[in-house]
Amino acid sequence: MKDSPFIYGTTVSIQSFTDRETESEKLKSNLLNGINTTIISPRRWGKSSLVEKVIAGIRKKDKKNKTVIIDLFSVSNEEEFLEKFAQEIIKASADRWQEWMNSGKEFFKQLIPKFSIGIDPNSDFSLSFDWHELKKKSDEVLNLPETIARKKGFKFIICLDEFQNLANFNHYLTFEKKMRSCWQRHQSVTYCLYGSKRHMMTDIFNNPSKPFYRFGDIILLQKIHTQKWISFIIKGFESTGKKIDEKMAAAIPEAMKNHSWYVQQLSHYVWNLTQKNATFTELNAALNELINANSPLYQKETENISQTQLNLLKAVAKNETQFTSAAVMQKHFLGTPRNVSKNKMILIKNDIIHEVNNALEFVDPAFELWFKKQYFNQSYNF
Ligand SMILES: Nc1ncnc2c1ncn2[C@@H]1O[C@H](COP(=O)(O)OP(=O)(O)OP(=O)(O)O)[C@@H](O)[C@H]1O
Ligand SMILES: [Mg+2]
Numbered sequence: 032m033k034d035s036p037f038i039y040g041t042t043v044s045i046q047s048f049t050d051r052e053t054e055s056e057k058l059k060s061n062l063l064n065g066i067n068t069t070i071i072s073p074r075r076w077g078k079s080s081l082v083e084k085v086i087a088g089i090r091k092k093d094k095k096n097k098t099v100i101i102d103l104f105s106v107s108n109e110e111e112f113l114e115k116f117a118q119e120i121i122k123a124s125a126d127r128w129q130e131w132m133n134s135g136k137e138f139f140k141q142l143i144p145k146f147s148i149g150i151d152p153n154s155d156f157s158l159s160f161d162w163h164e165l166k167k168k169s170d171e172v173l174n175l176p177e178t179i180a181r182k183k184g185f186k187f188i189i190c191l192d193e194f195q196n197l198a199n200f201n202h203y204l205t206f207e208k209k210m211r212s213c214w215q216r217h218q219s220v221t222y223c224l225y226g227s228k229r230h231m232m233t234d235i236f237n238n239p240s241k242p243f244y245r246f247g248d249i250i251l252l253q254k255i256h257t258q259k260w261i262s263f264i265i266k267g268f269e270s271t272g273k274k275i276d277e278k279m280a281a282a283i284p285e286a287m288k289n290h291s292w293y294v295q296q297l298s299h300y301v302w303n304l305t306q307k308n309a310t311f312t313e314l315n316a317a318l319n320e321l322i323n324a325n326s327p328l329y330q331k332e333t334e335n336i337s338q339t340q341l342n343l344l345k346a347v348a349k350n351e352t353q354f355t356s357a358a359v360m361q362k363h364f365l366g367t368p369r370n371v372s373k374n375k376m377i378l379i380k381n382d383i384i385h386e387v388n389n390a391l392e393f394v395d396p397a398f399e400l401w402f403k404k405q406y407f408n409q410s411y412n413f
Contacts, residue, residue: 036267037299039292044083047267047295050259051081054250058085062188062221063096067214067247069236070225073382073394075292076252078225082190089188097180099123100190103226109200110162113172117144118158120189124179128153138178141168169206173213180219190223195231207235211242222247230380255291260284264298268309273302275309282314282413288396297321314413322401329401332383339366340374347384347391348403354391 038047058081061068070078086098101119106112121134128148135144142160149155165172176187197203214222224246226232235243264280283301287293300317301309333341346354346363353359354375355368365371375391378384383398384391393399403409 033271035299035302036270037264037295037302039295039299042080042083043077043295044080044087048080048084049263050255051077051084054081054252055085055088058082058223058250059088061248062089062223063093065186065218065221067222067224068250069232069247070223070250070252071229071232071236072252073229073385074227075290076254077291078227078252079192080291081252082192082223082225086188086190096186096188097123098188098190100192102192103196104193106196107200109169109202109206110160110165112197112200113165113169114157114159117160117172117175118156120176120179120187121158122156123187124176124183128156131156134179138175138182139171141171169209170213173210174217176220177217185219187220188223189220190225193226194224195226195228195235198231198235208242211246215246229382254289255294257281257284257289260289260294264294267298268302268305271302273305273307273309275301275305279309279311279314282311286318286396286400286411286413290396293321293397311413318400318411318413321397322404325397326401329398329405332398333402336378336383337374339364339370340378343371343374343378344383344393344402345406347393348399348407352390 036047058068058070062085070081072078082100086100089096089098099119099122101115103112103115106115121131121138124134125131132146135146142164145159147157147159149157160172176189180187197206200206214220224236235241236246236249238244260283261277261280264283265275265277268275268280283297284294287297297317300320301313304313304316304320336344342364343354346359346365349363351359351363354365354371359365360368360371365374375384379386382394385394386392393402400411403411
């Protein structure tokens, strides 16, 4: 059996990547022209995939730019971040390990990095500093890419994924100011910062009282258009000797409200259940499978929601719009107008609902389907 043409769970950048022509062009042009860029979107719409795609393109064509993508997901304090940052910058700045080792002497004046060679010295090493020294002289690490780029005469593009993770560190506010004041002076380095917690990212970059306000361009990543999904799905089936007609292919992004991850996941299930031609039987079975597969996650999500928040969520699911009207508050047990506005804020902050064209919507389309089934015994039928 051929491999599935639909991929979810890992980033897609070459295979299974569709659309995003405009955003790719814009991001590429920003990064090549020294414009720092932040990418913000709800979870799993395709930020990391977009950056990987653009960086792969730059790596292929443009040797004047050194690029690096650093995932900060597992970094848990300032020191770890600085060590990882220095290590990845040094790795990206040269191809040969002899050069990596020399960089300790060449690029550091105040700090003394300690190198440990990995199993394969040609591709791996790790780096550490004396923590007391590092705390006092962290500027030297934050300025490292600029120092290296200037000395070696190239430009650096540095992409930091899950950037908002830094905001969980102790003393983040001081560190945030320091990062900003170092990085804004860099002339040979361009930063691309993005992450999965939309509200934290928005607060870091779009709050006039915060250091990273106006650090660069902000790209609010949009959903992939229906037409692009339709041709992507049809082609995916065709490339593996199966068939799905246009109406059926359109039903997939429609059910998943064009959410990148879920369109891929549902397409995969449909594809997997289809022998030759996809029919509504496969579509319905696939949707059930998708909801069942995700339901432990959704169950958990609702466990963290208070009763009045849950009631508000039910009102959203029932397409209410006037949440503070007496009738709606009474009907759904929403409490007082103050309760409503507080709960709304909490649900928005936790990325469960968002405001689209002045109305409240679920952020996660499959969670919405599960929720309606769970609480109203309402099923989605193709
Ligand atoms: N351009 C694309 N074309 C097709 N599918 C895509 C595209 N971008 C993303 N996807 C799908 O969405 C999934 C999530 O993508 P990705 O991890 O890039 O999103 P993200 O916004 O970085 O997520 P998170 O917010 O969790 O960090 C991918 O696994 C893939 O299934
Ligand atoms: Mg991501």
